Amino acid sequence: MDAPTLEARLSAVAAAVETALDGVLSGEPGPGEIARPARLLDAMRYAMLGGGKRLRPALAVMTGALLAVDPVRSLRAGLAVECVHGYSLIHDDLPSMDDDALRRGRPTLHRAYDEATAILAGDALLTLAFDLLADPATHPDAGVRIALVTALARAAGLGGMVGGQMLDLAAEGRFSDGVAHAQDETAVLRMQSMKTGALIAAPIAMAAELAGAAADERAALSAYASALGAAFQVADDLLDAEGSEAAVGKATGKDAEAGKATLVGLLGPEGARARLAALVDAAVEALTPFGLRAAELQATARFVAERSR
Amino acid sequence: MDAPTLEARLSAVAAAVETALDGVLSGEPGPGEIARPARLLDAMRYAMLGGGKRLRPALAVMTGALLAVDPVRSLRAGLAVECVHGYSLIHDDLPSMDDDALRRGRPTLHRAYDEATAILAGDALLTLAFDLLADPATHPDAGVRIALVTALARAAGLGGMVGGQMLDLAAEGRFSDGVAHAQDETAVLRMQSMKTGALIAAPIAMAAELAGAAADERAALSAYASALGAAFQVADDLLDAEGSEAAVGKATGKDAEAGKATLVGLLGPEGARARLAALVDAAVEALTPFGLRAAELQATARFVAERSR
Numbered sequence: 313m314d315a316p317t318l319e320a321r322l323s324a325v326a327a328a329v330e331t332a333l334d335g336v337l338s339g340e341p342g343p344g345e346i347a348r349p350a351r352l353l354d355a356m357r358y359a360m361l362g363g364g365k366r367l368r369p370a371l372a373v374m375t376g377a378l379l380a381v382d383p384v385r386s387l388r389a390g391l392a393v394e395c396v397h398g399y400s401l402i403h404d405d406l407p408s409m410d411d412d413a414l415r416r417g418r419p420t421l422h423r424a425y426d427e428a429t430a431i432l433a434g435d436a437l438l439t440l441a442f443d444l445l446a447d448p449a450t451h452p453d454a455g456v457r458i459a460l461v462t463a464l465a466r467a468a469g470l471g472g473m474v475g476g477q478m479l480d481l482a483a484e485g486r487f488s489d490g491v492a493h494a495q496d497e498t499a500v501l502r503m504q505s506m507k508t509g510a511l512i513a514a515p516i517a518m519a520a521e522l523a524g525a526a527a528d529e530r531a532a533l534s535a536y537a538s539a540l541g542a543a544f545q546v547a548d549d550l551l552d553a554e555g556s557e558a559a560v561g562k563a564t565g566k567d568a569e570a571g572k573a574t575l576v577g578l579l580g581p582e583g584a585r586a587r588l589a590a591l592v593d594a595a596v597e598a599l600t601p602f603g604l605r606a607a608e609l610q611a612t613a614r615f616v617a618e619r620s621r
Numbered sequence: 622m623d624a625p626t627l628e629a630r631l632s633a634v635a636a637a638v639e640t641a642l643d644g645v646l647s648g649e650p651g652p653g654e655i656a657r658p659a660r661l662l663d664a665m666r667y668a669m670l671g672g673g674k675r676l677r678p679a680l681a682v683m684t685g686a687l688l689a690v691d692p693v694r695s696l697r698a699g700l701a702v703e704c705v706h707g708y709s710l711i712h713d714d715l716p717s718m719d720d721d722a723l724r725r726g727r728p729t730l731h732r733a734y735d736e737a738t739a740i741l742a743g744d745a746l747l748t749l750a751f752d753l754l755a756d757p758a759t760h761p762d763a764g765v766r767i768a769l770v771t772a773l774a775r776a777a778g779l780g781g782m783v784g785g786q787m788l789d790l791a792a793e794g795r796f797s798d799g800v801a802h803a804q805d806e807t808a809v810l811r812m813q814s815m816k817t818g819a820l821i822a823a824p825i826a827m828a829a830e831l832a833g834a835a836a837d838e839r840a841a842l843s844a845y846a847s848a849l850g851a852a853f854q855v856a857d858d859l860l861d862a863e864g865s866e867a868a869v870g871k872a873t874g875k876d877a878e879a880g881k882a883t884l885v886g887l888l889g890p891e892g893a894r895a896r897l898a899a900l901v902d903a904a905v906e907a908l909t910p911f912g913l914r915a916a917e918l919q920a921t922a923r924f925v926a927e928r929s930r
Contacts (some may be wrong), residue, residue, distance in 0.1 A: 341780045342780060343775070344771070344772065344775030344776070344780070344781075345775055345778075345779070345780020345781060345784075346780055346781065346784070346785075346811065346814060346815045346819065347780060347784060347788075347811060347815065348779050348780050348784060349779075349784045349787040349788050349791070351787060351791065351796060352779060352783070352784060352787040353779065356779070399744075403740055403741075403744060406737075406740065408735070408736035408737045408740065409737050409740070426795075426796065427717035428715075428717045428718050428790055428795065429787070431712055431715065431717065431718065431740065432712075432783050432786060432787050434744075435708075435712060435743075435744075435747065435778075435783050436778050436779040436783045436784070438744065438747055438748065439747065439774050439777050439778035439779070439783065440774070440778055440779065442751045442770055442773075442774045443770075443771060443774035443775065443778060445770075446767050446770040446771045446774065447771075453763075454762075454763040454764040454766070455763040457763070457767050458755050458763040458766050458767055458770075461751055461752075461754075461767075461770055462653070462752060462755045462756075463653065464751075465748050465749070465751045465752035465755065466651070466653030466654055466752065467653070469654075469744075469745050469748035469749055469752060470654070470657050470658075470661060470662065470745040470748070470749065471650045471651060471653070471654020471655055471656060471657050472654060474661070474741050474744050474745045474748065475654075475655070475656060475657060475658045475661060475745070476655075477741060478658040478660060478661040478738070478741050479656075479658050481737055482658070482660065486735075486737065487660060487735065487738075502655065502656060505655060506655045506656065510655065
C-alpha cells in the first residue's frame with residue numbers, strides 16, 4: 313500500500329473521529345447525567361475537535377480491519393483512547409507541568425480558557441473514555457467491554473501513561489533535589505514506553521480484544537506496537553531537537569532546555585536516526601505473519617518515522 | 622439501631638477500606654503495568670490513607686448488607702467510589718481551584734508534595750477506580766461490572782461531579798465577567814446534586830446493581846440517596862458557615878468569602894436547619910418498605926445531619 317492510500321485512510325478516520333466526538337460532546341445530558349455545563353463542554357470541544365492526526369483511533373481501526381472487526385466497534389475503542397490522549401495533553405500542558413502555550417498551533421486549553429477549566433476538562437475526558445467503552449455499541453459482549461476497560465485503565469494509570477509523565481518530570485529535576493537525574497538509555501526507554509508507548513499500544517491491543525484474536529496474533533501485534541511506540545518517540549525527540557516551532561505547532565528545543573536525557577542526546581542525531589530506521593524495520597517485520605493484510609499498519613510505521621505528530 | 626452500633630460499623634468499614642487501599646496502592650506493578658513511580662505512589666497513599674469517614678464505602682457496604690450482597694463485592698465498589706472521591710478532593714484543593722491549604726487537618730497534597738504531583742495523583746486515582754471495578758473480584762458477571770463502570774462514569778463526569786465543580790466555580794464568579802452569578806435555590810440545588818449528590822448516590826446504586834435489586838427497591842434507595850445527598854450538603858454548608866477551622870479540619874467561611882450562594886445564605890441558618898431535618902425525615906421515610914433491615918442506613922442519615930464530614 314503506498315503513501316497516498318494511507319493518507320486517505322488517515323483522513324477518513326480523522327473525519328469519522330471528528331463526527332463521533334462532535335456527537336458525544338453535545339450539550340444534551342446523557343442518561344444518568346444531570347446537566348452539562350456549557351463552559352466545560354466548550355472547553356472539551358476546543359481541545360478535542362478540529363485537529364490532530366488521530367493516530368490512536370487509526371491504529372484501532374486499521375488493526376480492527378486486519379482482524380475483520382466491525383469498524384463501528386474499533387472506532388469506538390479508538391475514540392476512548394483519543395479522549396485519554398486528549399486529556400493527557402491538556403494536563404501535560406498545564407503551568408505546573410510542561411507549561412506550554414501552544415498545541416497544534418493554537419493556544420493550549422488553559423491559555424484559551426483558564427487553568428481550573430483545563431483541569432476539569434481533562435478529568436471529564438478521562439471519565440468519558442470509560443463511559444464510551446462500557447456502552448453496548450462498543451461490543452455486544454460485556455466481557456469484551458470489561459477487557460477494554462481494564463486495558464485502557466492499565467495503559468493510562470499509575471503503571472502506564474500517568475506514571476510515565478511522573479518519571480518524565482523527575483528526569484527534568486523537578487522534585488526535591490532540583491537536579492536533573494542522570495538517565496541512562498534503559499531509564500529513558502522505560503519512561504517513554506510508559507508515557508507514550510502504552511497509549512499507542514492500547515488501541516492495537518483493544519482491537520485484538522474486539523476480534524477475539526488468537527495468542528500468536530496478539531503477540532505479533534504486541535511486538536509491532538512496542539516497536540511503533542518506540543519509533544514514534546525517537547521521531548518526536550528528533551522533531552523536538554531539530555524542528556522549528558512553526559513546523560511542529562508547539563514549542564521545540566524543550567528537552568535540551570530542561571536538561572533532560574533523550575535518545576537524541578544519548579545516541580546523537582545520527583544514532584537516533586539509525587535507531588528509528590531499525591525500529592521501523594522491526595515493526596514491519598513483526599507483522600509478516602499477516603502477509604499483505606498488514607500493509608496498512610506497516611505503512612503507518614514508516615509514516616510515523618517521517619513525521620511524528 | 623443506636624448510634625454506638627453505627628459508629629462501630631463505620632469504624633469497621635473504615636478499617637477495611639484502609640487495609641484494601643494499602644494493598645491496592647502497593648509498590649508492586651500490577652498486570653499490564655510497567656512500573657509504579659515511588660513519588661507518585663507515595664502521593665496517592667498520602668491522600669488516600671489514614672483519614673476520612675469513608676462514608677461512600679460505608680454506604681455501599683450497608684446498602685449491600687440490606688440486599689444480601691457479598692460484603693467483599695460491595696466493599697470493592699465502595700473502594701472505587703472512594704478513589705474518585707479522593708481524586709476530586711485533590712483536584713478541588715489545587716491553587717487554580719479552591720486553593721486550600723488544609724484537608725482533614727493536614728497539608729493538602731499539593732502543599733505536602735507539589736502541584737504537578739497532585740494533578741497526576743488525582744488522575745491516577747480516577748483511572749484506578751475503573752480498574753478496580755473491572756476486576757472479576759468485584760462481581761463474577763461482566764455485565765454487572767460494566768453497569769458499575771457506567772454508573773460511576775456518569776456520576777463522576779461532565780454531567781455529574783466534574784460538571785458540578787464547574788458550576789460551583791462559575792457561581793463564585795471565577796470566569797470572564799468576574800462577577801458571582803446570582804443563584805436561586807433551584808440553581809444551588811442542581812449544582813450541589815451534581816458536585817456532591819451524584820457521588821453519594823453512586824455507591825448506593827452500585828450496591829443495588831451488585832444485588833440485582835428489583836425496580837421498586839432501586840426506586841426506594843434512589844429516593845433515600847437523593848435526600849441523603851441533599852442533607853449532607855446542607856450540613857456541610859452549615860459547618861462552613863458556623864464551624865471553626867480547628868473543628869472541621871479545613872478552612873471554613875469560604876463560601877461567604879467567595880460571595881457564593883448557599884442554602885444557608887438563601888434560607889438563613891434556622892431555615893437551613895429546618896430543611897436539614899426535613900431531608901433526614903425524607904431519607905428515613907424512603908426506606909420504610911425495607912422495614913427493620915434499613916435501620917443502619919436510616920441511622921446514617923441522622924448521623925450525616927449531625928456531622929457531615
